[in-house]
Amino acid sequence: MVFTPLLFLLVTDTIPLRPAAHPLAFDGHADSAEYGAAAAIIERPTGNVPVWLRRDGDFVYLAAYIRDSTFYWGDDFVISLDIRGDGTPAPGHDDFQWYFRRVADSSVIYRGDAGKWRAPQDDPDWRLGAAREGGGWEVRVTGDRAGWSIEMRLDPAFFTDGGARAPRLAFRVFDNEPMGWFPWPRPAGIRQPTDVERRPELWAVVAR
Numbered sequence: 001m002v003f004t005p006l007l008f009l010l011v012t013d014t015i016p017l018r019p020a021a022h023p024l025a026f027d028g029h030a031d032s033a034e035y036g037a038a039a040a041i042i043e044r045p046t047g048n049v050p051v052w053l054r055r056d057g058d059f060v061y062l063a064a065y066i067r068d069s070t071f072y073w074g075d076d077f078v079i080s081l082d083i084r085g086d087g088t089p090a091p092g093h094d095d096f097q098w099y100f101r102r103v104a105d106s107s108v109i110y111r112g113d114a115g116k117w118r119a120p121q122d123d124p125d126w127r128l129g130a131a132r133e134g135g136g137w138e139v140r141v142t143g144d145r146a147g148w149s150i151e152m153r154l155d156p157a158f159f160t161d162g163g164a165r166a167p168r169l170a171f172r173v174f175d176n177e178p179m180g181w182f183p184w185p186r187p188a189g190i191r192q193p194t195d196v197e198r199r200p201e202l203w204a205v206v207a208r
Contacts (some may be wrong), residue, residue, distance in 0.1 A: 028140030030063035090115035
């Protein structure tokens with residue numbers, strides 16, 4: 001069989017959603033001692049970023065540890081989730097994006113609408129502020145001189161609304177020094193690292 005470049009581009013990664021080996025502490029701190037083996041690895045020249053995805057009790061936990069000794073408020077960890085798993089070419093109403101920053105008050109939450117990402121009330125200046133939760137999700141962020149970590153706790157409905165069709169996930173890290181954008185998955189042929197978060201068809205299928 002001969003694959004065209006377009007078909008090769010759309011070959012999809014998977015990410016496992018597995019039960020936690022023991023109860024998880026929702027405190028913003030994430031490491032392999034608590035979560036075990038990473039479900040995905042974001043590759044960076046300054047150190048890879050492990051991402052964990054686990055079920056524990058009534059919640060799904062998504063966590064990451066980002067080694068980064070050069071503090072910048074706008075360093076970010078972006079989570080993109082297609083709850084219906086339809087993998088469209090551009091964001092739709094079933095697609096969500098959490099744009100969490102190292103200074104969590106500056107985080108932005110988006111939802112897909114007619115092929116674009118839109119903030120709450122369609123307000124480009126909207127920021128999370130002191131809130132650490134929304135509809136069916138909560139977040140905790142901690143950090144020190146060595147880096148920062150993030151834990152997100154979600155209602156399982158985010159991962160079951162698609163029925164038999166599995167949801168899709170993608171991640172992206174921005175590091176101000178050295179400046180760079182690092183996505184996962186990273187399919188061949190993308191022009192810019194940020195292209196992945198704009199195209200649900202490129203996101204990894206969650207293996208439930």
